[in-house]
Every structure is written in structure tokens, then in C-alpha cells.
Amino acid sequence: QLQLQESGPGLVKPSETLSLTCTVSGGPISDISYNWVWIRQPPGKGLEWIGTISYNGNTYYNPSLKSRVTISVDTSKNQVSLRLSSVTAADTAVYSCARHPVLRYLGGFDPWGQGTLVTVSS
């Protein structure tokens, strides 16, 4: 059974860079049938798509975050990474990784990691 686990600092200072890792177990991250996605959820608010990376490293970012976001994959470690630069309090959220079929009609975001809360504060 595929499992995703996010990890990284829970507290980041304003103007610094948020760095998170999603470790995938139970299946290869290089599976060409799937894309890997980062999604965040500010406390008490809804879901926001951050970006997507494909098995071959192609990336798609939310235009509102594009200038600050970098998503990458490390197939040797079976990990997907997220970097968000110049953070502010508005970036405080639970950050989750998830998998999605490349052929979108074949499924949805499944599974999800449990999510990790990142607070931006000095």
C-alpha cells in the first residue's frame, strides 16, 4: 500500500525559505502513470494547489506562487521536495503531498500524506 509522509521544519522565519520533503513508500516515485502534487491548507481555510511534478521532472505551479516555488524529485530516495521562498505569515498552513494519475479521468488525489503544519513566525 502506497504511503506518503511529509517532513520538515514546523517553524520558519518570515522572508526565509520553507523546505519540505515527501517520502513515498510502497511504490516507485518514478511510475510514469502518476504525478506528484503539493497542496496546502491554511488553518480553518480551504485547500490550495501549490504545484505538480511529473515522473520526468516537468513542473506546473500555481500562478499565484510560481515566482517563489520549486518542486523537485529525487528518485534515488523516492522523495518529492517543496521549496517556497520569501515566506510570510500568509504561508502558514498544513502542507500535504499527494499522488494523481497523469490521465486525470482515472482517479483523483490519492493517497495523501498526513500533512505537516508549517508556521511562519519570528
Add this chain to the structure above:
Amino acid sequence: QSVLTQPPSASGAPGQRVTISCSGSTSNIGSNIVSWYQQFPGRAPKLLMYSDNYRPSGVPDRFSGSKSGTSASLAISGLQSEDEAEYYCAAWDDSLNGWAFGGGTELTVL
């Protein structure tokens, strides 16, 4: 402000049928498939419906999805107390070239 519009709340008595709507535009729901997610407090969202009206294995058939034009709906029949959760819709948006979510609907079982 979410790209897809959902009512902030919905409610129903046990055994009743409740419908949650998700309104979008021609660039998202009108031209792409919709998925739905169920989220309990403090938990990760769970895929409930994909490709408009397909249930993943393990999701009860009390849950059903539909779509018409630029709007989609999630229906829950035979409402149970365990259905009390937050529900989100999602769809690919061609203008955004990315995923759009609804703001979420909090379902209360009276």
C-alpha cells in the same frame, strides 16, 4: 477566494438525502472532470469521487456524483452521523493550467 464555489455549510437529519453543490466555469468544471474529497478534523482529505461520478473502492454507494454544464454535485443518501465532515470539490482549470478547489462545505448531521 476559491475558483470553485461551494456553500459553506449543509445539513440533514439521519436517513435523509443531502446534496452539496460545486459551481465553476467553462475553463474548469465545464470542460474537465470533477473529484470530491471528504475531510475529518485534523485528518488528511480522502478521495470520495473521481471522474464526476466514479467511487473508489471502499466508498459506500450512498455517495454519488453528478455534473451538468459548469456545476457539479455530490449527493449523500441515507445520511449517517459518521458522514459529518468537510467536503471539497476539485477540477483541472485550463486557464490556471492547474488544479482548482472549492472552498469546502461543512456537513452537519442533525
